[in-house]
Amino acid sequence: MMLGALRRFAVVVAIVASPLSLVEPVQASETIDPQKQLEDVFGAFKDAAMRIQTSQAKELARWTGPIYLAFSDSAGLERARADVESTVSTLAAVVRVPVERVAANDPRVNFLVRASTRNSSGATPCFTIIDWDDTGRLVRVELHLNLSNLERLTRCTNHEILHGFGLRSHPDKAFSVLSYRYNTQAHLTDTDRIILETLYDARLPAAGSMDSIGRIACGLIADRLQVSIDRAASVCERQHAPVRTSLFGRPHENIGQ
Numbered sequence: 001m002m003l004g005a006l007r008r009f010a011v012v013v014a015i016v017a018s019p020l021s022l023v024e025p026v027q028a029s030e031t032i033d034p035q036k037q038l039e040d041v042f043g044a045f046k047d048a049a050m051r052i053q054t055s056q057a058k059e060l061a062r063w064t065g066p067i068y069l070a071f072s073d074s075a076g077l078e079r080a081r082a083d084v085e086s087t088v089s090t091l092a093a094v095v096r097v098p099v100e101r102v103a104a105n106d107p108r109v110n111f112l113v114r115a116s117t118r119n120s121s122g123a124t125p126c127f128t129i130i131d132w133d134d135t136g137r138l139v140r141v142e143l144h145l146n147l148s149n150l151e152r153l154t155r156c157t158n159h160e161i162l163h164g165f166g167l168r169s170h171p172d173k174a175f176s177v178l179s180y181r182y183n184t185q186a187h188l189t190d191t192d193r194i195i196l197e198t199l200y201d202a203r204l205p206a207a208g209s210m211d212s213i214g215r216i217a218c219g220l221i222a223d224r225l226q227v228s229i230d231r232a233a234s235v236c237e238r239q240h241a242p243v244r245t246s247l248f249g250r251p252h253e254n255i256g257q
Contacts, residue, residue: 034225034226034227034228034231035227035231035232035234035235037225037227038218038221038222038225038227038231038232038235039235040173040174040191041174041191041194041195041221041225042217042218042221042235042236043171043173043174044171044173044174044176044191044195045171045194045195045198045199045217045218045221046214046217047169047170047171047172047173047174048167048168048169048170048171048174048176048178048195049166049167049168049195049198049199049217050210050213050214050217051168051169052168052169053168053169054169056210057168057210058134058207058210059132059134059135059136059206059207060136060166060199060204060205060206060207060213061130061132061136061137061138061166061168061206062095062136062137062138062165062166062199062200062206063092063095063097063137063138063165063166063200064097064137064138065097065137066097066098066099066100067088067092067097067098067099067100067110067111068099068100068102068106068108068109068110068111069084069085069088069099069100069101069102069109069111069113070101070102070103070104070106070109070111070112070113071084071104071112071113072104072112072113072114072115073104074114074115074147075115076115076147077113077114077115077145077147079147079150079153080113080145080147080153080157081113083153083154083157084113084143084145084157084161085101087157087158087161087188088111088161088164091161091162091165091188091196094193094196094197094200095165095196095197095199095200096200097200110138110139110140110141111140111141111143111164112140112141112142112143113142113143113145114142114143114144114145115144115145115147116144116145116146116147117144124146124148125144125146126144126145126146126152126156126159126160127144127160128141128142128143128144128160128163128164129141129142129144130163130164130166130168132166134207135206135207136206136207137206138165138166141163141164143157143160143161143164144160145157145160154186154187155177155184155185155186158177158186158187158188159177159178162177162178162188162192162196163178165196165199166199167195167196167199171191171195174191175189175191176189176191176192176195177189177192178192194221194224194225197224198217198220198221198224199217201220203216203220204216204217204220215236215237218232218235218236219232219236222235222236
């Protein structure tokens with residue numbers, strides 16, 4: 001892509017699938033104190049939406065226009081096609097972004113699905129390459145799916161598609177398909193849905209002070225969880241942006257595995 005201040009990253013995941021429904025409820029949510037649930041879900045939002053791998057993000061990333069979905073001619077990719085189309089369409093409906101299926105050679109393609117190939121270490125990883133600009137507008141996504149093990153394909157697909165909607169890191173403490181702690185979770189959870197809805201809420205700015213963005217996001221999550229203003233304040237006012245530990249997503253840099 002030729003864009004000013006284009007940012008890119010690739011994330012590689014190790015995955016194991018389990019036969020669960022499309023959206024799994026937050027574990028034992030009925031027994032969790034609402035304030036504690038807010039802390040947990042907001043923590044997951046900071047980890048997934050406000051980081052790029054292990055770095056603090058300078059902006060949020062999200063789709064602002066149509067997704068043009070295409071599949072490469074990789075052998076065996078047809079086995080994942082229906083699930084990919086269904087999940088992309090489901091998430092696009094959640095965030096109110098139109099999706100159009102197009103041919104792989106269509107110049108409008110901005111969400112391309114490929115079969116992963118074996119790397120120099122002999123592994124066939126699942127990973128996603130994401131391009132966005134300095135306003136946080138997602139520009140292009142490439143999903144690379146490991147088709148060699150059908151038992152892992154569902155988690156691979158759902159995990160990578162969620163990255164492709166702007167969640168550029170892993171909320172490992174959360175019950176999420178993006179979590180390594182819950183590495184047998186194959187389907188999206190209520191936590192994933194709340195994080196995604198919050199990321200795409202029109203009241204949430206994509207750029208600016210990350211502390212300010214975090215406080216707004218916390219309030220939006222509190223609304224979704226029906227946590228009172230008084231109880232939410234103690235969580236939202238003490239929040240801090242994630243600690244920056246390394247550099248990812250530099251302009252014009254391809255960061256892969």
